[in-house]
Amino acid sequence: MVTVTPLETTLGARITEIKIPEMTNDEWTVVEAAFHEHGALVFPDQHLTDEEQSTFGERFGDIEMLRDGSQKAVAISNQKPDGTAMDAEETRFKTLRGNEGWHTDSSYMPLAAKVSILSAQVVPSSGGETELADMRAAYDALDEVTRERIADLAAYHSLYASQAKAGYTFKTGEGYGYHTKGAPLRPLVKVHPVTGRKSLFIGRHAYRIPGMPDDEAQALLDDLLDAACKPPRTYAHQWKAGDVMLWDNRCILHRACPYDYNEIRVMRHVRVAGEPESELVVTGPDEHADAFVPSTSNR
Ligand SMILES: O=C(O)CCC(=O)C(=O)O
Ligand SMILES: [Fe+2]
Numbered sequence: 001m002v003t004v005t006p007l008e009t010t011l012g013a014r015i016t017e018i019k020i021p022e023m024t025n026d027e028w029t030v031v032e033a034a035f036h037e038h039g040a041l042v043f044p045d046q047h048l049t050d051e052e053q054s055t056f057g058e059r060f061g062d063i064e065m066l067r068d069g070s071q072k073a074v075a076i077s078n079q080k081p082d083g084t085a086m087d088a089e090e091t092r093f094k095t096l097r098g099n100e101g102w103h104t105d106s107s108y109m110p111l112a113a114k115v116s117i118l119s120a121q122v123v124p125s126s127g128g129e130t131e132l133a134d135m136r137a138a139y140d141a142l143d144e145v146t147r148e149r150i151a152d153l154a155a156y157h158s159l160y161a162s163q164a165k166a167g168y169t170f171k172t173g174e175g176y177g178y179h180t181k182g183a184p185l186r187p188l189v190k191v192h193p194v195t196g197r198k199s200l201f202i203g204r205h206a207y208r209i210p211g212m213p214d215d216e217a218q219a220l221l222d223d224l225l226d227a228a229c230k231p232p233r234t235y236a237h238q239w240k241a242g243d244v245m246l247w248d249n250r251c252i253l254h255r256a257c258p259y260d261y262n263e264i265r266v267m268r269h270v271r272v273a274g275e276p277e278s279e280l281v282v283t284g285p286d287e288h289a290d291a292f293v294p295s296t297s298n299r
Contacts, residue, residue, distance in 0.1 A: 002027045004034045009235045011134035011252060012040040018246065021052045030061060031247075035060075035132055036195055037117075039249040040132050040235070046215035047242040048119055055233065056244075057270040060115045064106060064273040076118070076256075077266040085262050094168040099256040100160075101204035102229055103167060104249045106159040108177050108186055108205045112279040115272040116254070117246040120239040122266040129236040130267075136251050138228030139189065142200075147189075155206035155221065156183040161206040176234060183205075184281040185210070188224075192251055193278035199227055199251040215258030231254065250274070 002018045013034050018027055020043060035041055048056070054072035057063050063072045078086045078096055086093045106113040118130060139147075159177040163169065190201035190207075202224050209217035236257065237245050247254055259265060274280070 002030050003297060004030065004038075006038060007042070007235050009231070010137035010233050011038055011132060012042065012124075012235050013038040014042045014044065016044065018043070020048060020056050021058075021236045023056075032059075034247060039134060039136065039252045042169060042237060043244040044240070045242050046119070046200065046244045048244060048268075049054050053117060053119055053244070053268060056269050057115070057272050061271040061275065063269040064111075064113060066269075066271060072211045073268050075121075075266060075268045076262075077121075078261060079122070079264045079266055080166060083264075088261070096256065098163050098166055098168060101162065102253045102256060103162070103203040103205055103255055104201070104223055104247070104256045106177070106181065106274075107186060107201070108159040108162070108230065109277070110182075110281055112157075112184070112274045112281075113249040113271050114274040114279065115246055116249060116274065117244065117270040117272070118265075119244045119268045120241050121268055122264050123239045123241055124259040124263040124265050125205040127257055127264045128183050129238050129256055129257040130245060131234060131236040131255050132247055133252055133253040134233040134251070135190075135201065136192075136197050137233045138224075139198050140201045141227075141233075150200075150220075150224070153209050153212075154185045154187045155202070155217070156185050156208040156210075157168075158183040158207055159205055161207040164210065165207065180187070185207075186281055188256050190250060193275065200224060201250075202228065203253050204288040224238070249256070250279070 003016045003226055005014045005016070007013060015031060023031070031041065048071045054063055065071070066074045078093060080086050083281065105116050168295065186201055188201060189280065190199050206221050208214060264291070
């Protein structure tokens, strides 16, 4: 029978005695309840195909099309078509390195993500973990003064701005989500649409708070993030090929961990779109996003 074993942190559970492609509706009921309770699930040793992984994603909702609209699963990989490792100058490599900052997926799009499902195809000999942080527990741990300070604040989210902050800049429109205008504005305190639990909605893509000077806003966002992403609210998954891990982007942050980039690491990612009722934000023009891009490097 499907077994749910909570991890020794505030988030996450390991799900065993189950084969994802053969999941019954009764098992799904257990898995979905565990997802809402724990915010992240680890399924060791599943070895899913592309299709099995996206079919599993469809249990949660509509798949977000990350590239050309036909692919449901995308590779998160440093491997070039000739089999060798990418070099550091490639845009896709910078995107991979950008993933090493704490973030929530697609918060920079009008419709933010609900769930991300990652599976390990090829893992490096060490490092390359994926780390998760529980923003429900992080909110619970805030003092009353901070809670009051942030209660009505919201931040703009932009991949363009977060990559620029990390030292990586791109031509506008160079890849998925790289837009300088129309950054979504999202409240710092999010109420989960199913559980009703409050969580901090922050991460590297958050970059500006209306009504606050930019340096003050960035300092506040950085301080909240630093305080939030600490034990016992974090879990680092050490991948074995075939493992599957998923998380609820509405209340869990994640980041990739470094490894020797001469080695190959290939992950497969399926992203489930948020429900419009809770994750869709009407975007307006954000004419200030360019301020994060040094004018000489907008190549
Ligand atoms: O490569 C990883 O470990 C995580 C990448 C990531 O940010 C994602 O899958 O959304
Ligand atoms: Fe991500």
